[in-house]
Amino acid sequence: KAGVTQTPRYLIKTRGQQVTLSCSPISGHRSVSWYQQTPGQGLQFLFEYFSETQRNKGNFPGRFSGRQFSNSRSEMNVSTLELGDSALYLCASTGTGGFTDTQYFGPGTRLTVL
Amino acid sequence: GDSVTQMEGPVTLSEEAFLTINCTYTATGYPSLFWYVQYPGEGLQLLLKATKADDKGSNKGFEATYRKETTSFHLEKGSVQVSDSAVYFCALRSWDSSYKLIFGSGTRLLVRP
Numbered sequence: 575k576a577g578v579t580q581t582p583r584y585l586i587k588t589r590g591q592q593v594t595l596s597c598s599p600i601s602g603h604r605s606v607s608w609y610q611q612t613p614g615q616g617l618q619f620l621f622e623y624f625s626e627t628q629r630n631k632g633n634f635p636g637r638f639s640g641r642q643f644s645n646s647r648s649e650m651n652v653s654t655l656e657l658g659d660s661a662l663y664l665c666a667s668t669g670t671g672g673f674t675d676t677q678y679f680g681p682g683t684r685l686t687v688l
Numbered sequence: 689g690d691s692v693t694q695m696e697g698p699v700t701l702s703e704e705a706f707l708t709i710n711c712t713y714t715a716t717g718y719p720s721l722f723w724y725v726q727y728p729g730e731g732l733q734l735l736l737k738a739t740k741a742d743d744k745g746s747n748k749g750f751e752a753t754y755r756k757e758t759t760s761f762h763l764e765k766g767s768v769q770v771s772d773s774a775v776y777f778c779a780l781r782s783w784d785s786s787y788k789l790i791f792g793s794g795t796r797l798l799v800r801p
Contacts, residue, residue, distance in 0.1 A: 578731075580731075607788065607789070609789070616791060616792075616793050616794065617777065617789075617791040617794075619788040619789065619790075622787070622788060629786075629787075630786045630787065630788055632788070664731055664732065666732075666789075672787070673719070673720055673781040673782055673783055673785075673787045674720045674739040674781075676722070676734050676737060677734075677781075677789055678734065679724075679731040679732040679733070680731050681730055681731040682730075682731045
């Protein structure tokens with residue numbers, strides 16, 4: 575079974591631009607979560623989608639948004655980029671999203687904002 | 689709210705040494721507990737998990753036991769290898785945390801030959 579895939583793997587943007595990251599979950603998984611990883615803040619939850627609906631949201635500004643498509647693929651968008659948005663963005667998929675389920679992570683997208 | 693506390697790193701060991709990485713948690717109810725590992729330049733890989741008290745998760749020689757009385761989930765390995773060098777994250781998921789993973793700060797392990 576193919577794992578979680580994320581594209582692109584690396585991105586370089588400048589302040590003020592916007593960016594879209596993509597995540598394809600494991601086949602059959604309906605829940606997709608996004609996390610931001612930085613050296614200073616560690617791993618922080620952004621949001622979770624289940625069956626095309628945002629089910630949970632972390633404490634991030636409205637510049638961070640996401641969506642999920644009917645095939646469970648998900649995208650996240652960051653508008654008006656700031657230097658502090660430089661991070662590794664990780665996507666994880668889960669079968670049903672129940673709290674005993676395992677979240678399987680992709681390799682991440684490394685975003686650098688100049 | 690729910691939280692996870694891990695021992696500060698880095699932890700430096702010689703090959704074949706015994707490893708313990710401490711993890712304690714705060715949660716209401718009965719969370720599921722996880723250990724993930726991150727190798728340089730990669731995402732997170734599940735190492736092991738436990739979903740109820742006294743469960744022992746194990747994988748690749750690593751073990752951790754869910755101790756509700758001490759709210760702990762310490763990671764152990766009897767004999768580490770150079771290839772175990774990575775960052776290890778303890779995490780929990782619970783109904784109270786809205787099913788999201790709450791991570792500890794991570795512990796870097798460096799194993800010397």
